[in-house]
Amino acid sequence: MTADVPSFPPLKPRDPADIGGYRTVGRLGAGGMGAVYAARSPAGELVAVKLVHGDLAADPDFRARFRREADLVGRVVGPCVPRFLAQDTDADQPWLVTEYVSGPTLRQHVREHGPLSGAPLHAFATGIAEALRAIHAAGIVHRDLKPGNVILAPDGPKVLDFGIARAIDETAITSTGGLFGTPGWVAPELLRGSPPSVAADVFAWGGLVAYAATGRSPFGTGSAETMAVRVLDGEPDLAGVPEALMPLVRAATGQDPNRRPTVEQALAELLCADQATVVGPGPEATELVTRVLREGWEAPPPPTVFTGDPAPRRRPRRRRPWLPAGAAVSALVLVAAGVWVAGDRFAEEPVETGETGEVADAGAVEQGVGEQVAVEIASNGLFMVHADPNGTLDITPGFDGAGSALPEGVDRAESVVASVNVGTVFADVQEQSGVQVFGELEYLAEEGEFTLRAGDLGLLEVGDDWDPLPDDPTADGRPAHTADPDDVLVTVSPDSPDAEFAVDFADAPQSGLLTYLPAANALGGEAEVAGVYTCYMNWHPYPPVDMTDEEYVPCPAERPE
Known part of the structure; x- marks a missing residue:
């Protein structure tokens, strides 16, 4: 420190x-x-x-x-x-x-200062390999190694977050059998249903070193399904990885887990040591790693705190996403989990407007004529916000069923703006009363900004007097619990794309419908917006419950006995 x-x-x-x-x-x-x-x-x-x-x-x-x-x-x-x-x-x-570990995450550092190189990059690769060696020596698989879970501390990189780690010989504690991890960092064999293994952590290590060296995720960005397809069928983008590290990184990110190097083999090569030196938790390897960190590591600058007046609001620009050929995306729907988020959109292109098909420039579109914003439920507690300046999302403003569906032909990677990952707990823990809606907002466009207000979220009561799956839950007279619509919770942008939020509903019951309807000016202009609702149950282990037509769970008014 x-x-x-x-x-x-x-x-x-x-x-x-x-x-x-x-x-x-x-x-x-x-x-x-x-x-x-x-x-x-x-x-x-x-x-x-x-x-x-x-x-x-x-x-x-x-x-x-x-x-x-x-x-x-x-x-x-x-x-x-x-x-x-x-x-x-x-x-x-x-x-x-x-x-307590001080310092920026790898993701923050790369975003603000660019990739690592030279001796610090070699020290980074060595330190992360050492962390995995210690983790595996304790009989544990990490399962979620990614840029956000690595802190660049003054004395070297530190691997954090054992929240989904598991013992190598243990049966996972889960009632759903879902896949844990983050798209682009989950090894291909896990996507195919194999159990977690140390080889899967090596795959993530290779990707992490590539990201540190290039500033790019080796499998790009995009929706959960798109990222999974790339991992299964695509080659990682390793352009820019130094020649000295390339063989190790390429082997680590290979498709066959049996042909990847072990952590001990990788560490031995990085330390120019015999493999026997780095097997097990002995002190010799630790001393060698400590020497590499002492001689090659440079303490990174602290993460930037964004202050002052916000930048002028600009409309997002379109960008064509990288889409691979090969495996069917539909077969991968089951891999989505609450931590999985969709990826980029927006690069500047001419757009057709009017019946004549004339091409309008970006400035004409920025007037907000016909802009539409729609929200989809991607998985339990994960909302994806989409936008289109030409109004082609074909939405019904307000609420139209349990989940808005984008029309056929809309490319979700092209239209996505932000992800909103939500959960609920007691607003007052001591009294065990009220409901707090908390979560994370991530901006996924290249320009502009997105604002979440307290009034965008609402809690509605359920019971025998009301339709359990209404088209518009706000229109049937059920009690509603709302917050100040002018209270800005968070604003995200490319410069500051991640933020946490929380809003309390002091009198709300412990079960009901959670609604999310973005404000018309959430993107800065005025737009027609379509919202979604889902079930929340504070006693459920992973609230709120998915309410898609296929997996709808009636929301009880009281906790079942």
Whole structure:
């Protein structure tokens, strides 16, 4: 850690002041399982504390999952993983504590300062391989190695987030059998149904080194299905990877897991050492890695904090997505998971307008004539926002069933603007009342910005008096719980594409319909918008529940016995 005292996003009014003797000083993030806080230990050390949401702590499956995560984190020891410090998985709200790691994520650093090169790149590849060696030596597969889960700390890269890691010899704790991971970083054999293995982590390591060297994801960007097709059928884009690293990276990102190098083989080559030196958790390999980091690593600058007046609003430009030939995308629908998001759109092209088919320039389209914005449900709790300046999305403004469907022929990778990943918990954990809708917003266009307001989200009650699957849930007189429509939760743009949000509905019941209808000016102009609704249940392990026609689950007014 540096001598400077970092600043953190402030605590919210209902955030705890103390967790197990650790004094909270800021909020680092939140997700479906809980929140992560910056805190001070009794000795004054800065630490990271992960706290399970209060309502989920009562769920035996969630408690078992968290207990398992704490056990996994406690097994791993190495210079490139945060130190495990403490845990209490039997507390009313279970928690665990690790070393606080300062620095930007790899993704932040590449976005703001470009790729790594030379000795720092070699040190990065070595450090991540060392982290995987320590993880695998503890009998664990990470399963979600990606740029957002690597911190570039002053003393070297650190691999974070064991939330979906699993013991190599263990049966996963899941009731759905879904595929965990992030598109473009999930190995092809996992997409085909094989169980997680150390070879899958090696695949992600190769992609991570390529990303660090080039600033590009080796399988590009796009929707979950498109990314999966590229991994299965396409060759990774490795142009720009240095010659010294190319053989290792190419082999690591190969299709056949049996032909990929092991972590020990990769580390031995990077260290110019005999493979026997790096097998197991012995001190010799750790000392060699520490020397490489000490001699080659350069502490990165801290991530930029965007302040001041926002840039002038510009309409997004169209870009043709890279679409591979080969495997059918429809066969891959089942791989979608809550953490999977769709990719880029928008590059500037002339567009046809009017009955004559005349070509209009971008400036004419930017007047907002006919602009439409539509929301789709991509998977549990994952909304995809699409936009078209010519009004070709064929939407019905407002609500039109459980989920808006884009017309045939619309390229989703071409029209997508943003993803909104949501969940629900108690608004007041102590009183176990109200509902908080929280989540993450990611901007996926190259220009412009997108704003999420509190009033875009709403909670509607359910019961025998109302249609369980209405065309327009706001039109049948059921009680509605709303927030201030002028309260801006977050605004995202290419310069700052990721943001977390939360909005409280103090009087809402613990089950109902969650609606999302973007404001007409969410993209800066005026547009016709179509919204969606889904079921939320605060006792469900992965709220809200998917409400597509094929997987519709009636939303109960009370928790089933």
